[in-house]
Amino acid sequence: MNEQSRDITVFVVDDHTVVRRGIASFLEFADDIRLVGEAADGRQAMERLAELHVRARLPEVVLLDLQMPKMDGIQTTAAIAERYPGVRTIILTSYSEIERVQAALALGASGYVLKDASPDELEEAIRASQRDEVFLDPAVARQLTQRLVAPTHGLASLSTREREVLVLVAKGLSNRAIADHLSISERTARTHVSNVLSKLNLDSRTQAALVAIREGLVKP
Known part of the structure; x- marks a missing residue:
């Protein structure tokens, strides 16, 4: 051959x-x-x-x-x-x-x-x-x-750290637990969570968790 x-x-x-x-x-x-x-x-x-x-x-x-x-x-x-x-x-x-x-x-x-x-x-x-x-x-x-050709939206609008925070929120971690996990202050963790909800146009952590599951970032 x-x-x-x-x-x-x-x-x-x-x-x-x-x-x-x-x-x-x-x-x-x-x-x-x-x-x-x-x-x-x-x-x-x-x-x-x-x-x-x-x-x-x-x-x-x-x-x-x-x-x-x-x-x-x-x-x-x-x-x-x-x-x-x-x-x-x-x-x-x-x-x-x-x-x-x-x-x-x-x-x-x-x-x-x-x-x-x-x-x-x-x-x-x-x-x-x-x-x-x-x-x-x-x-x-x-x-x-x-x-x-479309404006950035959804998960693409999140920074790498914000995506990490989204995953942790979906896993049920509190702001304090997120802060400990990422070695940041609780205030910074709270800000990240707020930014995630705002960028994804969501009203609650539960909605954020559902988005993370839907997008395959975490398992149901």
């Missing part, structure tokens, strides 16, 4: 066995794509990628579920980018939150595909990633475009 016709090697990470099996079935019909491994979560993926690295068999592309236990798709994307910069990552998810798209791309993901994508779209994303191109699901691309 010459260099041009060699298979593109792929590793799949998803906490649902049926999804991994489904992807494997899709890839069996692709002439130039070969599945070389799988994992049920990000932590397990990093362990198995380390084993493949030792054997000089790292995959070219890793398909990552967005929401997984132990290490989610965003965290795993960051870890792969840091340890194996030559490996491309594609986020595979049933969600299309714009915040998570931007976070994944910022950390080095080279694609974002929804789980209801067709086999052809998945193959296209894998091949684009292997060519060092960015592939976005059309629906996600539209959202990104709208975001670029």
Whole structure:
């Protein structure tokens, strides 16, 4: 097999066995794509990628579920980018939150595909990633475009610290507890909470918690 016709090697990470099996079935019909491994979560993926690295068999592309236990798709994307910069990552998810798209791309993901994508779209994303191109699901691309031309609002209007505060509010922490957790004064914590509510146009901490859950920042 010459260099041009060699298979593109792929590793799949998803906490649902049926999804991994489904992807494997899709890839069996692709002439130039070969599945070389799988994992049920990000932590397990990093362990198995380390084993493949030792054997000089790292995959070219890793398909990552967005929401997984132990290490989610965003965290795993960051870890792969840091340890194996030559490996491309594609986020595979049933969600299309714009915040998570931007976070994944910022950390080095080279694609974002929804789980209801067709086999052809998945193959296209894998091949684009292997060519060092960015592939976005059309629906996600539209959202990104709208975001670029629309004024900043919602979670995008929050600073990094305010997002941290939002997560802590959603976890039920008081201003005092937030202050202790972030090593800031209670007055500063109170100000952050107030800013979060104001920027999100919310009236209560309960509403803020619901927003954080809806956007996938914390689990229900």
